[in-house]
Amino acid sequence: MALGQGSLLDDETTAELAPGKAPEGPPTGESSASAIDRWRYAKVIGSVVAVGLCVFVISRQVSNLGDPRGESNSRVVIDSETGEVFPNYRVRENDGSPYVNSSTGRRTLVPAEKCFWTRDGKAKLKPTYVLLNEYAGRKGPTMCPDCGRPVVGRNPPPPMELLSEAATRESGGK
Ligand SMILES: [Zn+2]
Numbered sequence: 664m665a666l667g668q669g670s671l672l673d674d675e676t677t678a679e680l681a682p683g684k685a686p687e688g689p690p691t692g693e694s695s696a697s698a699i700d701r702w703r704y705a706k707v708i709g710s711v712v713a714v715g716l717c718v719f720v721i722s723r724q725v726s727n728l729g730d731p732r733g734e735s736n737s738r739v740v741i742d743s744e745t746g747e748v749f750p751n752y753r754v755r756e757n758d759g760s761p762y763v764n765s766s767t768g769r770r771t772l773v774p775a776e777k778c779f780w781t782r783d784g785k786a787k788l789k790p791t792y793v794l795l796n797e798y799a800g801r802k803g804p805t806m807c808p809d810c811g812r813p814v815v816g817r818n819p820p821p822p823m824e825l826l827s828e829a830a831t832r833e834s835g836g837k
Contacts (some may be wrong), residue, residue, distance in 0.1 A: 741775035780812050
């Protein structure tokens with residue numbers, strides 16, 4: 664009796680499992696799985712390319728890597744009185760901020776902060792240069808005149824995800 668019941672149970676369980684697995688498995692499963700794999704692969708390659716492009720563009724913007732003459736001592740400064748931006752100001756050795764504005768002869772040039780945000784909450788690769796309030800002798804937090812977001816010293820860029828999206832958008836839009 665005991666043996667008979669045991670084998671009966673085994674038969675039932677294998678019988679239950681077999682029909683469930685057999686029809687579902689081979690026909691639909693494999694082909695769609697490999698298609699998904701290929702799609703995932705394409706997406707990974709695409710995002711790697713986008714991020715790579717983005718890192719390249721951003722690094723040129725943020726540092727002076729893209730400067731062909733290697734002028735590592737040139738930087739973006741802004742006149743604290745007029746708001747005029749000097750995108751490629753050459754800083755003399757041992758010179759400190761504020762720097763001399765050659766057209767006025769006055770030491771009114773201070774480092775400009777970069778804002779990479781757009782008004783609708785996206786990133787952009789061409790920054791808005793912002794004069795910090797503390798350099799202008801004003802109190803309170805600095806707001807970006809373009810997007811209205813707060814800007815601080817060594818202003819942090821938007822998340823990589825948004826920058827990558829901006830790189831894709833701006834390279835495709837040209
Ligand atoms: Zn802004």
